[in-house]
Every structure is written in C-alpha cells, then in structure tokens.
Amino acid sequence: MTGAMPGVAPMGVPPGAFLVVATLLFAIGLAGVLLKRNALSIFLSIELMMNAVNLLFLTYARMHGDLSGQMIVFFVIAVAAAEAAVGLAIFVALFRTHRTLDVDKAALLKW
C-alpha cells in the first residue's frame, strides 16, 4: 500500500461544501436539543449532531487521503449503538417511574 497517493483522486465536489453541510446539520441538531422537551426527541437530535461530526471526519479523511478518519467514524457509530441502548433503557425506566419523558418534569438532578 505504498506509492504515489493512489487514493487521492481530485474531488468532483469542493470539500468546503461537505464542511458546510456538516456544520448546518450540527446546528440543526443543536437547535433540536435546545428546543425539544421530549427526551427522546433530544436524543434523536444528539444522534443527528454525531452524524454531522461523522461527515466532517469523512470529509477530512478524504482531503488527507487518510483512512484514519473513516476508522474514527466506525468507532463513533459503534459507541453510538451502545449509547442508544443505554439511553433508551434509561428512558424506559424514567417512563416507568414518572409516566412522562418531558425533561422539565424529570428535573430531580437539575440543581
């Protein structure tokens, strides 16, 4: 796997466009986190933010011609799966005790 950078063919799309899409997705996810009241919707927005960052990693991996960025995305996706399992279990437990998923009503640890 040596040689004259076999992988870095010129990109048909300027990389800046990918970066802008990723940042916009991140901002949309942040808006969701700030505006939503349902814990599940907030969690979904966090997933969107993680995917925006994944897109950023992939773009930089492509710009560098380096696979390490894709490797990081692989690990992020796997950890996101673990996080989703635990998070959703917490929501189920929360719903059992509070009969709600409204984050304003489950504010025991807030202050």
Add this chain to the structure above:
Amino acid sequence: MPAWSGELVVFGFASALALVFALLMVVVKTPVRSVLSLIATFFGLSVLAILLAAPFIAALQIFVYAGAILVLFLFVIMLLNLREEAAEKDDRPVQRTLGLLVALALGGLLAGATLRAPVPPRGVPTRASIPVPDEIPALGRLLFSDYLFAFEVLSLILLVAAVGALLLSKRRFE
C-alpha cells in the same frame, strides 16, 4: 473538471435530502415522525459518505443507524405510547427564540470557521492512505492491525452496554 459533473448533482441532491429532513425532524411534533425523518437524513448522509470514498461507512450508516438504532427508537416509542405527550402546548416563547438564536449563531460561527480553516496539506502516503478502488480491504487491514486494541475494547463496551441496558429496563425502581 466540468462545472456540472454528475458528482456535483448527486452531492446537491443528497445534501438537500439530508438537510431538509433534518429540519423536518426538529419541526415535527411527534417522535415517530422525527425518527422517520432522521432515517431519511441518514440515507442522504450515506450517499455523501459514498461520494467521500467511504462505502463501508455508508453501508454501516444504513445498517447500524437506520437499521438498528433508529428501529430501537421506534420500538421504545411504541412501547411507551407517547402519543398524549405530543400534543402538549409549548408555553415558553422566550426560551424558544433564545434557543433558535443560539443554534443559528453557532451554526454560522462553525460554518465560517470550517470554511476559513486552512486546508490541511495532503499527508505523506502511509499505511492508512485511501486506495480508491478497494478502500474496504484497506480499512479491514487497518482495523485489525493498528486499531486492534481499540476494536477489542469496543466489543467490551458493547457487551457492558447490553448488560446495562438489560439491567436498567428490568429492575423496578420502587
């Protein structure tokens, strides 16, 4: 390079799909619709991943995210039957506008920063260089050589998460 290559068209379509459905995810009220919009967003994102020479990540995005994680979300939503909560009235206009402003400001800031950041120089070719026709074998070799320890730790994390999720959802908190 022609100004309107096919790659550019695909990019425009995929990014529009991702952005529109991401916006829709935030706007719609019921969680089920949010999940479905997010799935559409992930399809757009996986097309973008293919454009970025990451077909394995693209497949992973569909299989793991759209196929497993979001289906898990759907299961939980339907298990909890959240319908009556969805109609709740939002009574906080100040927080709403403030949150929107903060998100807009951060989005603008980040977009400006990423666009202004210097383009990183092409690294020297290493073991991790992307060989375009067959990225996936290279990715596999990298995973089981340089990232082997992280990979094993990852499997442990998944196991612990599975056990923890089981424990959390089984026990009754009285």
